[in-house]
Amino acid sequence: MVETLIRPSVTSEPPAHDRVYRGLRVQVMHGELTPGQALTLRGIAREYGVSMTPAREALRRLTAEGALTLSASGRVTTPELTNDRIEELAQIRALLEPELGSRALRRAHLALIDRMEAINEANARAIHLQNPVDYIRTNLEFHRTLYLRAQSPAMLGLLETVWLQLGPTMRALYTKLRRTTAPPHHRLILEALRAGDDAALRLALRTDVTQGLRHLQG
């Protein structure tokens, strides 16, 4: 009852369930949550200062996207992916990302490449500072910046759910291959973009995607 007084309804703010959803989404996608980590309705609700209802909606939405897994008893945890599933998701990335890159290539201009270059440097810095979350974030941002130019919202949306599903294990991947230099294929991607070479771009994207994830198998 008191809480209803606090609401500043003058400014149209997004609904509470959406705020919770977005907050959890970036945490999952950036690997801030350990695989197998349990999330409770009341815990989320308390953390975001809301009741159980919007928390439940956010969790339901995230589980629908595969970002979280639902146990038989209704408990929600961040997924622990098997190698088979990781390989599947990598394959999906390898199918979608070259297509998105190719579509973006036709619309790419110099400012876009510059922006990607800047993001790539931030990515290199994250590696130098051994910051897994920043590494994952900038890496995804590098790819997303390109794909946004593809003007293919359905394909990008689907790809983002794949990224979401990989999120929690991304961090484990990062620590496992102990990067000390920037992903080598990012440079190839940029070169293909500058040259306007569709085939080279598709290949660079495919290898960048599969290479990083295949190391997790061993």
Add this chain to the structure above:
Amino acid sequence: MVETLIRPSVTSEPPAHDRVYRGLRVQVMHGELTPGQALTLRGIAREYGVSMTPAREALRRLTAEGALTLSASGRVTTPELTNDRIEELAQIRALLEPELGSRALRRAHLALIDRMEAINEANARAIHLQNPVDYIRTNLEFHRTLYLRAQSPAMLGLLETVWLQLGPTMRALYTKLRRTTAPPHHRLILEALRAGDDAALRLALRTDVTQGLRHLQG
């Protein structure tokens, strides 16, 4: 403790929100709902004999999968797809389905092909009877039966959300091209399966997928 592991849940039924979700899901995927149709929380709740809470969860889940669209005011309707979006979704199908078919090919056996043949005949009957819902249902079942053999749950799951997004417009597509005979490529798919010809199967699947949807563009 042992008893709890066995989970003799003969009496325990699936949660209400899941029942609602599944019911609406098949309606959407089979094209039983026309594009732009509005769904209300209280309407769904009354229809399934539950309260608003599980109805909300089901709708939230379906919108997260792209099966339903959310207006700015929170209203939920079945999506009205633009031609661009349809083409995108067709392209995704064209990428995923040949891959799934190829994976299934290695595991395919005669009983599977027989089953697909039977489904295809049911599909032909639905066309003869001018029954759009049965046509869509059997058509999807034909493909799903094959892809289940691929043992690639992540890829199949993603594909099913694409089918979901196309659901409502599938019916419009059906009435537009006024089929009188079974899809010609289903036969090519079956032949490629019998021959164990991977390249032919990939091509047959790709054309089956794109051909049907490309007619909607005109």
Add this chain to the structure above:
DNA sequence: CCATGCGAAATGTGATCACATAATCCCGGC
């Protein structure tokens, strides 16, 4: 005849509660 404004009905959102079940803890027995 059409636009407009107002009031009523409908609708989504979020909080709270009761309940059943699952997970956890703790203690006694072997």
Add this chain to the structure above:
DNA sequence: GCCGGGATTATGTGATCACATTTCGCATGG
């Protein structure tokens, strides 16, 4: 020391309610 079982706590589920906002119907005025 370890295992098992019962009590206790934690958790998800679903119903109900209040409230703000949107939507719709309808009458009024141009």
